[in-house]
Amino acid sequence: MRLIKVLSFTFFFSSAVFAQSKNTGISVAKMQEIYEEVKTPYKYGLVMVPQDEQHKMDCPTVFREGKYWYMTYLIYSGRGYETWLSKSKDLLNWENMGRLMSFGDAGKWDDNQKAGYNALTSMKWGGNYKLGKFDGKYWMSYFGGKEKGYETEPLSIGMAYTDKQPWVVHEWTRMPEPVLSALDKDVRWWENRHKLFKSSVIEDKKKLTGHRFVMYYNAVGDSLENNKKTRWYERIGMAVSDDMQHWKRFKTEPVVHQPVGITGDGVIQKIKDTWVMFYFGAFWQDRKGGFNRFAASKDLVNWTDWTGDNLIESSEPYDELYAHKSFVIKHKGIVYHFYCAVNKKDQRGIAVATSKDLGKSNVGFVTPASK
Secondary structure: OOOOOOOOOOOOOOHHHHHHHOOOOHHHHHHHHHHHHOOEEEEEEEOOOOOOOEEEEEEEEEEEEOOOEEEEEEEEEOOOEEEEEEEOOOOOOOEEEEEEEEEOOOOOOOOOOOEEEEEEEEHHHHHHHHOOEEOEOOOOEEEEEOOOOOOOOOEEEEEEEEEOOOOOOOOOEEOOOOOOOOOOOHHHHHHHHOOOEEEEEEOOOOOOOOOOOEEEEEEEEEEEEEOEEEEEEEEEEEEEEOOOOEEEEOOOOOOOOOOEEEEEEEEEEEOOOOOHHHHHEEOOOOOOOOEEEEEEEEEOOOOOOOOOOOOOOOOHHHHHEEEEEEEEEEEEOOEEEEEEEEEOOOEEEEEEEEEEOOOOOOOOOOOOOOO
């Protein structure tokens, strides 16, 4: 979803706050089993890159229809974010198709930021990964904003929909107002900095939360610890809905977070009877850079955090600055972990790592022009 800028933090934390973020609902043995199932030690490399230095790609979401795979992703242009679509036959070779949510509509709340993520994707591990419908429509959540530039506040979460085929390029219809905003009366303490970011919307058919639809989203908030205010924390929380249009926050506290830095961009898969949230971390106390991890849950509410090795971390020239922001699927026995790769020149593209050695990509970033 987002570009990470290196920030200077002074971190203060209490062991009590950190302990509350560590739920113990999943056994150590089960967490290890999940890790062994989802790990992808073979980096295939970049599969999507911008055509120039000015544009940056981010935040893949993958789904399937017929013989093709499709990926929605973001492009940041300097003005803001737009949402694009690409397709592939084999999950390794991708073709740009065009925009789904683009700049325009002067005077609207989301004029210059439209960062979208497909909703209601099939979450069955190793399943068909088709998009689901509700009320005769396909849905997409997105964060939007009226200001130009890099994540300029305020940023809020909106909903878009279409009754056309979502694998065909066309502009999606956006609801006229945000569904979640930092100005809402029920805004939580951990999202008070007017920046709500990536959202993932799933269908909870068993209504474990008491509602049909669940949204996981991350936001920026202050934290007051040891009597000193720290800024630029990001944490993952929840909202719920029964109609995809009206959302309300669920729980006062975030459901996945760390005592310092960023925890964000959660996406959900269900492996047997366990829900798995793939997410990224950055600027943690004990880990450098940006990296991908996971948490697990039996009820979609209480999450146990994996404490072992990162699933994805920087190791190659194309991801030497950050390797973060997950979308993970399993197809024909092979796990594909798509992520945003950032090199030290801040060039950003989409890469993939796999559970089986599939060779190496011949895709690379454009060579920076000499100055």
